[in-house]
Amino acid sequence: MRTSFKFYFLAFLVSLFTGNALAQQTAEATGFEVDFETFTLDNGLKVIFHVDRSDPVVAVALTSHVGSAREKEGRTGFAHLFEHLLFLESENLGKGGLDKLSARIGGSGANGSTSRDRTNYFQTVPNDALEKMIWAEADKLGYFINTVTEPVLAKEKQVVKNEKRQAVDNRPYGHTQYVIDKNLYPQGHPYNWQVIGSLEDLQNATLADVKEFFNRWYVPNNVVLTIAGDFDTDQAKEWVEKYFGEIERGPEVKDLDKRPANLEQTKKLYFEDNFARLPELTMAWPSVPSYDKDSYALDVLANYLAEGKNAPFYKELVANKKLTPNVRMYNYNSELAGQFMLQVRAYDGTDLDKVQSAIEETFRKFEKVGISEKDLKRIKAGQETSFYNSLSSVLGKGFQLAQYEIFANDPDMINKEIEYILAVTPQDVMRVYKKYIQNKPFVATSFVPKGQVELALEGSKPAEVEEEKIVMGAEQEFDLEEEVTYQRTPSSFDRTVEPPYGDSPQVKVPEIWEEKLEKGLEIYGITNSEVPLVQFMLEIKGGMLLEDPSKIGVSNLLANLLTKGTKNRTPQELEEAIELLGANIRVDATDEKMIISGSTLAKNFDETMDLVREILLEPRWDEEEFSLVKQQVISRIQQEKASPNNIASDEFKKLIYGKDHILSHNNLGTEESVAQISLEDLKNYYNNNLSPDLASFLIVGDIDQEAAIAEVEKLTEDWSVKNVIFEDLAEVTPPAESQVYFYDVPGAKQSVLHIGYPALAETDEDFFPATVMNYRLGGGSFASQLTQELREGKGYTYGIRSGFDGSTITGPFLISSGVRSNITFEAVDLIKEILEDYPENFNEQDLEVTKGFMIKSNARKFETLGSKLQMLREISNFNKPKDYALQQEETVRNITVPEIKALAQKYVNPNKMYYLIVGDAATQLERLEELGFGKSILLNEEME
Known part of the structure; x- marks a missing residue:
C-alpha cells in the first residue's frame, strides 16, 4: 500500500460532548465494549494498550499527528514522502529496516498511510515478536533521520512520483480531487494541495528540507503508540519505556485552528481528460471538521440521498431520467475543515447540465418531504454493522483508538460512538441540509473525454492541471551502493542487538464443522463470538463457464438482476428490508461461480436468510430493471476501456487462454454481446444452471452450528436439483518461445x-x-x-x-x-x-x-x-x-x-x-x- 489514502471513518466521526454514563449505556445496550488503558512517557509519547486474547497476534501502530496540512507551499508531499522513507533504514535495524524484519517475523507487512492530518505506520505480527516491533518502531522515531542520504532521497522521490503517476496521472478522472481542493480552499490554506504533493515539489525537495520536517514533527510529544492483541501489559510497559523513553522530547506542537473553506461564490471548471470515456460531474460544498456535532447528520444525509434504490438521487437520476448508473455522495471530514461531496459519472454523451438540473430538482423534492423515521432506522442499522466491522481485528481497534486520541483527545470515544450515530433525528438531517447545502455556493468540476467540451456544465472555465511530459532519460541518477557514514545517535544501551523472540505462539486453527444436506449442498462453518456479526457465502459452480460464447455476460447480468427485487418485493422494498436488518447481501458472477454473500448482525441472521431465499428462489424478472442493468453494465465496459490496468487484464486473458477458450473473455461481456442478451437468456441460464448439488454454504461468526444448518435447510426445501452439463475445456499450454x-x-x-x-x-x-x-x-x-x-x-x-x-x-x-x-x-x-x-x-x-x-x-x-x-x-x-x-x-x-x-x-x-x-x-x-x-x-x- 504505502499510498496516500484517507481514512474517512464516515460513520464514526464524532463530537466531544459526552461522559462515561453514555458510554456505559452504549455498552449495556450492545453488549460490546473495548477495554483499553493509556499512559504517557515523560517525553510526551502517548501509549494505548488493548488486550484481546482471541488470537496469538499483536498489532502495533505508530501514529504521528502530521499530514500534508503541516507542510509549506512549494514543499508539498513531505508527509507522504516520510511514510515511505521510514521503512527503508534506521541506525540499528540497518538497510531494509522494518521491511526486512517483517519478513523474518511473519508480520502482515510493514505498512503506512498518510492523510491531510496524520501519518501512521502499522502491522500485525505473531505475539512472540512484540519486543522486536517496539524496538523497531522506536528506531524509526529516534534513530532514523541520520540514515537518509542524497541517494536514498533521490530514489524514494522516484518511487513516490511513480505512485502519483499510477494513482493520479495515468487513470481516468485522476486529477478531480486536485481541481476541487485547489478551488474550494484559498491559496495558503493547508488543504489547498494534495496529500501526495506535486511532482515539481517532490523533485525540488532537498535533504535539508527533509531533515527539518522530520525533526519538527516526528517527536514523541506528537506521536501515539497503540498496541492491541494478545500480550502482557506489564512487560510491554517495560519495553516501551526502555526503547522509547530516552528519545528526546521535541518542540511544543500546537493544534491548528479550524479553517473552514468559506467559499464565497460557486465555481465551475472543466477538464478534458486523456483517459476518460464518460463525462463526470463532481460537486463539493464546504461542510464541517471531524468531530463537529453536525457531522453525524451530514453522514446520514449523504447516505439517504445517494445510497441504494430508495435514495432520491437513484430514483431521479438513475431510474427515472437514466442519466447515470449510480450517484456517489459522502461527507469528507478532516481536522481543520470538511467538504460534502457529490459525484455522478454519466452515460456516454450525456450533457452534464442535464445532470445538474436533475440534482437540483431532487434537492427541491427533498426540501418538501425530508427523511422518514423508517429510512433513518435502516441507515442507522447499516452504520451499526459498519462500526462492528471496523473493530473486528486488533489492528482495526488500534487504528480507532489512535484516531480518537489524536483528533478527539478521548480514546474512549470508541465506546461512545454508536450512541451518537443513533441519536440523529429527521430534524437534524434537514437542519444540516439547509445549513450547508441548500442554496449555498459550491465547486463543480466537469471531467469530459477529449474533444467533448460541449458536455461540461455551461459557464465552466478550464481547470489548471499540469500534465507531465514523457521525456527519455529525465530522471535523476543515484547510486545506492555508495558507502555512507554518519554519526550515530547516542543511547544508554546497545540498540544494534535485536531483541529475542518471546514464547512461541500457539497457532489456533479454528474448529470447523460441516454438514452435507440431502440435495447435495455442503455446509462449512466456524462459530466465533468476538463481535456480534455473521458473514456467509453461498457459492454455486458455473459462472461464465456455462455461458454461450456468443452471448458472454449473461451470468453477470443475472447476478445484477437478482438483487433488483423478488417475486413479492419491489427493488426498493427488498433493499429496505435488507438495510433495516443492518445486513448486506450481494450477488456476484465470476468466471467459475455464482456467489451470494453477505453479513448481518447476529441477532438478525434468520431474517437475513429469509431474504437470501427470496433472492435465490423467487426472482422478479423485472423488464425495466433488466433494461437498466444492461445500460449500467455497458457503461462499466466503456469505463474499463479507458483504464490501462483493465486493458492489461483483458488482453492478458486472451493471450493465456486463446481466443476460442471461454475463460479468455471478460465476464462482463462486450458492448455488442450485452446489447443482444434478452431477459429470456437470463431465465434460461437461471432455470438450467443453478443447482444445490453444485453449491456450498460457508458461514462464520456469532452463531451455533444447529441454527445455521436449520436456516440453510429451509433455503434448499424448494430448490430443485438440475442436470447441469459442463463443456470440456481446451487444454492451455505455455508458448514455445517468448x-x-x-x-x-x-x-x-x-x-x-x-x-x-x-x-x-x-x-x-x-x-x-x-x-x-x-x-x-x-x-x-x-x-x-x-x-x-x-x-x-x-x-x-x-x-x-x-x-x-x-x-x-x-x-x-x-x-x-x-x-x-x-x-x-x-x-x-x-x-x-x-x-x-x-x-x-x-x-x-x-x-x-x-x-x-x-x-x-x-x-x-x-x-x-x-x-x-x-x-x-x-x-x-x-x-x-x-x-x-x-x-x-x-x-x-x-x-x-x-x-x-x-x-x-x-x-x-x-x-x-x-x-x-x-x-x-x-x-x-x-x-x-x-x-x-x-x-x-x-x-x-x-x-x-
Missing part, C-alpha cells in the same frame, strides 16, 4: 506490465510448493527480489508482484507492475534478468527468510471473520483437509534449496512467457525489440 505484445495508450504516463504464461491449477500438487518458491521472487512484497530490484534499487515502479493464480482449472503465473514510461525497456529487461538468475542464485538465506515468514505468519492467518471465511473456501473449493494450514506449514519446514531451484527452473522460464505492455507506443514500442524476442506485436493494430 513474444512481446503491445497495446497502445497514447500519452500514458506509465507502462502497465503483465508477464507470464498458463501454469498450474491450485489442485496441482506443485501449486503450494511453487507458491513457496515464488515468495522471494515476487510474492513476498518488500522481501521479494522483484521489489528490491525494481522499486528499492532502481525506483522504476511503485509496486511489483508475481504469483500463481489457479483454481480447479489451470491459471496463470503472472508478474504485474506499472513502471514509469521512459524506462519501459529497462524495467522489462531487468525482470527478464531476475527470472533467468533466480533458479541459480536462490540460497540458504533466501530459504530461511521464506520459512520464517510462511511459518510464523500462520499465527495471524485466521484472525478476522473474512480470513476464516477464506479458509472455508479453500477447504470447500479444493477439497483440502481441515488442517491444511498445518500441513502446508510442514511442507514449508521440510522444503530444501535444491527443491526450490528445481521448481524455479520448471515454472519461471523467461523464454517461454507472454510479455504484454500497455503504454505509449510512440515512445516505447521500438526499443522492446532489444529484449531479443523479435518484433513486438501491436494489439490495437491487430484488432483494427
Whole structure:
C-alpha cells in the first residue's frame, strides 16, 4: 500500500460532548465494549494498550499527528514522502529496516498511510515478536533521520512520483480531487494541495528540507503508540519505556485552528481528460471538521440521498431520467475543515447540465418531504454493522483508538460512538441540509473525454492541471551502493542487538464443522463470538463457464438482476428490508461461480436468510430493471476501456487462454454481446444452471452450528436439483518461445506490465510448493527480489508482484507492475534478468527468510471473520483437509534449496512467457525489440 489514502471513518466521526454514563449505556445496550488503558512517557509519547486474547497476534501502530496540512507551499508531499522513507533504514535495524524484519517475523507487512492530518505506520505480527516491533518502531522515531542520504532521497522521490503517476496521472478522472481542493480552499490554506504533493515539489525537495520536517514533527510529544492483541501489559510497559523513553522530547506542537473553506461564490471548471470515456460531474460544498456535532447528520444525509434504490438521487437520476448508473455522495471530514461531496459519472454523451438540473430538482423534492423515521432506522442499522466491522481485528481497534486520541483527545470515544450515530433525528438531517447545502455556493468540476467540451456544465472555465511530459532519460541518477557514514545517535544501551523472540505462539486453527444436506449442498462453518456479526457465502459452480460464447455476460447480468427485487418485493422494498436488518447481501458472477454473500448482525441472521431465499428462489424478472442493468453494465465496459490496468487484464486473458477458450473473455461481456442478451437468456441460464448439488454454504461468526444448518435447510426445501452439463475445456499450454505484445495508450504516463504464461491449477500438487518458491521472487512484497530490484534499487515502479493464480482449472503465473514510461525497456529487461538468475542464485538465506515468514505468519492467518471465511473456501473449493494450514506449514519446514531451484527452473522460464505492455507506443514500442524476442506485436493494430 504505502499510498496516500484517507481514512474517512464516515460513520464514526464524532463530537466531544459526552461522559462515561453514555458510554456505559452504549455498552449495556450492545453488549460490546473495548477495554483499553493509556499512559504517557515523560517525553510526551502517548501509549494505548488493548488486550484481546482471541488470537496469538499483536498489532502495533505508530501514529504521528502530521499530514500534508503541516507542510509549506512549494514543499508539498513531505508527509507522504516520510511514510515511505521510514521503512527503508534506521541506525540499528540497518538497510531494509522494518521491511526486512517483517519478513523474518511473519508480520502482515510493514505498512503506512498518510492523510491531510496524520501519518501512521502499522502491522500485525505473531505475539512472540512484540519486543522486536517496539524496538523497531522506536528506531524509526529516534534513530532514523541520520540514515537518509542524497541517494536514498533521490530514489524514494522516484518511487513516490511513480505512485502519483499510477494513482493520479495515468487513470481516468485522476486529477478531480486536485481541481476541487485547489478551488474550494484559498491559496495558503493547508488543504489547498494534495496529500501526495506535486511532482515539481517532490523533485525540488532537498535533504535539508527533509531533515527539518522530520525533526519538527516526528517527536514523541506528537506521536501515539497503540498496541492491541494478545500480550502482557506489564512487560510491554517495560519495553516501551526502555526503547522509547530516552528519545528526546521535541518542540511544543500546537493544534491548528479550524479553517473552514468559506467559499464565497460557486465555481465551475472543466477538464478534458486523456483517459476518460464518460463525462463526470463532481460537486463539493464546504461542510464541517471531524468531530463537529453536525457531522453525524451530514453522514446520514449523504447516505439517504445517494445510497441504494430508495435514495432520491437513484430514483431521479438513475431510474427515472437514466442519466447515470449510480450517484456517489459522502461527507469528507478532516481536522481543520470538511467538504460534502457529490459525484455522478454519466452515460456516454450525456450533457452534464442535464445532470445538474436533475440534482437540483431532487434537492427541491427533498426540501418538501425530508427523511422518514423508517429510512433513518435502516441507515442507522447499516452504520451499526459498519462500526462492528471496523473493530473486528486488533489492528482495526488500534487504528480507532489512535484516531480518537489524536483528533478527539478521548480514546474512549470508541465506546461512545454508536450512541451518537443513533441519536440523529429527521430534524437534524434537514437542519444540516439547509445549513450547508441548500442554496449555498459550491465547486463543480466537469471531467469530459477529449474533444467533448460541449458536455461540461455551461459557464465552466478550464481547470489548471499540469500534465507531465514523457521525456527519455529525465530522471535523476543515484547510486545506492555508495558507502555512507554518519554519526550515530547516542543511547544508554546497545540498540544494534535485536531483541529475542518471546514464547512461541500457539497457532489456533479454528474448529470447523460441516454438514452435507440431502440435495447435495455442503455446509462449512466456524462459530466465533468476538463481535456480534455473521458473514456467509453461498457459492454455486458455473459462472461464465456455462455461458454461450456468443452471448458472454449473461451470468453477470443475472447476478445484477437478482438483487433488483423478488417475486413479492419491489427493488426498493427488498433493499429496505435488507438495510433495516443492518445486513448486506450481494450477488456476484465470476468466471467459475455464482456467489451470494453477505453479513448481518447476529441477532438478525434468520431474517437475513429469509431474504437470501427470496433472492435465490423467487426472482422478479423485472423488464425495466433488466433494461437498466444492461445500460449500467455497458457503461462499466466503456469505463474499463479507458483504464490501462483493465486493458492489461483483458488482453492478458486472451493471450493465456486463446481466443476460442471461454475463460479468455471478460465476464462482463462486450458492448455488442450485452446489447443482444434478452431477459429470456437470463431465465434460461437461471432455470438450467443453478443447482444445490453444485453449491456450498460457508458461514462464520456469532452463531451455533444447529441454527445455521436449520436456516440453510429451509433455503434448499424448494430448490430443485438440475442436470447441469459442463463443456470440456481446451487444454492451455505455455508458448514455445517468448513474444512481446503491445497495446497502445497514447500519452500514458506509465507502462502497465503483465508477464507470464498458463501454469498450474491450485489442485496441482506443485501449486503450494511453487507458491513457496515464488515468495522471494515476487510474492513476498518488500522481501521479494522483484521489489528490491525494481522499486528499492532502481525506483522504476511503485509496486511489483508475481504469483500463481489457479483454481480447479489451470491459471496463470503472472508478474504485474506499472513502471514509469521512459524506462519501459529497462524495467522489462531487468525482470527478464531476475527470472533467468533466480533458479541459480536462490540460497540458504533466501530459504530461511521464506520459512520464517510462511511459518510464523500462520499465527495471524485466521484472525478476522473474512480470513476464516477464506479458509472455508479453500477447504470447500479444493477439497483440502481441515488442517491444511498445518500441513502446508510442514511442507514449508521440510522444503530444501535444491527443491526450490528445481521448481524455479520448471515454472519461471523467461523464454517461454507472454510479455504484454500497455503504454505509449510512440515512445516505447521500438526499443522492446532489444529484449531479443523479435518484433513486438501491436494489439490495437491487430484488432483494427
